[in-house]
Amino acid sequence: MQRSQTVCACTIAGSDPTGGAGIQADLSTFAAMGVWGLSVITALTAQTPERVDSTWVQPAPIVATQLKVLLEEFHIGAFKTGMLGDGSVIDTITDLLPEGVPLVVDPVLVSSSGHRLLAEEAIELLKERLLPRATVITPNLPETEVLSGLSPLCSDDEVIRAGKVLLDLGAAAVIIKGGHRAGARATDLLITASTVIPLSSFRRPYPVHGTGCCFSAALTALLARGYPLPTAAQEAKCLISRAVSTEPVGRSGMRMVDPLQ
Ligand code: PLP
Numbered sequence: 113m114q115r116s117q118t119v120c121a122c123t124i125a126g127s128d129p130t131g132g133a134g135i136q137a138d139l140s141t142f143a144a145m146g147v148w149g150l151s152v153i154t155a156l157t158a159q160t161p162e163r164v165d166s167t168w169v170q171p172a173p174i175v176a177t178q179l180k181v182l183l184e185e186f187h188i189g190a191f192k193t194g195m196l197g198d199g200s201v202i203d204t205i206t207d208l209l210p211e212g213v214p215l216v217v218d219p220v221l222v223s224s225s226g227h228r229l230l231a232e233e234a235i236e237l238l239k240e241r242l243l244p245r246a247t248v249i250t251p252n253l254p255e256t257e258v259l260s261g262l263s264p265l266c267s268d269d270e271v272i273r274a275g276k277v278l279l280d281l282g283a284a285a286v287i288i289k290g291g292h293r294a295g296a297r298a299t300d301l302l303i304t305a306s307t308v309i310p311l312s313s314f315r316r317p318y319p320v321h322g323t324g325c326c327f328s329a330a331l332t333a334l335l336a337r338g339y340p341l342p343t344a345a346q347e348a349k350c351l352i353s354r355a356v357s358t359e360p361v362g363r364s365g366m367r368m369v370d371p372l373q
Contacts, residue, residue, distance in 0.1 A: 120148045120186050121336040123329060124179065124205055125194030125220075126155035126167070126229065132361075132368035133322035134194060138329040144351070144371035145333035150186060152178040152205075155197040155229075161321040161366035164227035169197030172204040179208050189336030190214040192328050193242065199234035206241045214335040217246040217283070218328035219255050224319065235259070244282025248341060250328045251278070253292035268301070275303035285341055287311070287331075289324065302345050309342055313353040318367055320356055326369040327352045 121142050128134030135151045142149035154175050158165040182188070191209060193216070196202050209215060219238060220229050230238065239259060243249055253271075257263035259281075260274035271293075275286045290299040295315070302309040330351045334344035357370040 118148050119146075119189050119333075119336050120150055121190045121192070121329075121332050122150040122152065122179075122182060122186075122188045123192050123194065123332070124152040124154060124175075124196070125192070125218075125325070126157055126197065127153050128157060128159060128322070128325075130159060130161050130321070130362070130368070132161050132366075133325045137322045137325045137369060137371075138192065138194065138332075141326045141329035141351075141371040142333050144355070145330055145337070147189070147333040147336055150182050150188065152182065154201050154205075155195055157195075159223075159227075160364055161362055161368055162364045163225050164223045164229070167197065167227070167229065169201065172200040175201050176204045176208060179205060183208070183210070188213060189338075190216065190247075190332045192216040192218060192332035194218050194325055194328070195220045195229045196234070196238070196242075197229070198231045199237045202234055202237050202242055206245060209245060214247040214332070215245055216328050216332045216335065217242055217249045218324060219243070219249055219251050219259060220324070221255050221258060224321070239281050243278070246283040247335065248285040248287060248331065248345075249278060249283045250287045250289065250324065250331065252289045252324060256288050271301055272303060272308055275301060275308075279303065279305060287345055289327070291315075291323065300345075300349060302342060304341075309345070311345055311349040313349060316356065316367075320367045320369055322369045323352055326355065326371055330371070
């Protein structure tokens, strides 16, 4: 019998009941990229597109069991991590993630509205244990400042220097997202030991909930499908530029990324 050729990717992240970020956004992005989506839920949240109300990090053994059972059944082409909540979840998944499979680490620290999504005391553990395992990490500018210890980051040279600090932590590549930087265009920088590749798009005049999650999920799906990192990064950037809800969803009027439109 012919074996299935379905490509699987797995997201290890928090639930966002709005569908705009977290696990729910990752799964719609995987579907949009033609990849079967597997998920391990690290935390429940209660939120609107504008505001995180509450979070409940799952006990590490529950996270571990979700991942172990998937690993027994599926051939997983790539993993991504998003909101991890606390240090015990970081320890658990780092112990279980298989070597040699692409890993995208979106180092989610704080939501755009200012709610902490990773305990402050877990940041060192993230740097010591998970970042060295990453094929690529996808911090935004505030996350880059916290993780590199370099702040404020204004010029391209400063951002590239911070990227090199993150490479020194052991990640194979870094994409520093440009959404928080000034300028008419939002330019991300893909930084490896030997190259710096700018990924540019126009800047939207309104905030959009969930762009970071969808970008890292698209990247994960494309790596699972075997694309080289620079091509995967360009394609993921194109998807995010296109995929914004045509109309505001919900009462607050906030825009969300809609990779399936
Ligand atoms: N909720 C979850 C579960 C997330 O993973 C994230 C971001 O990664 C957010 C909320 C916050 O999203 P945003 O900063 O786009 O509002």
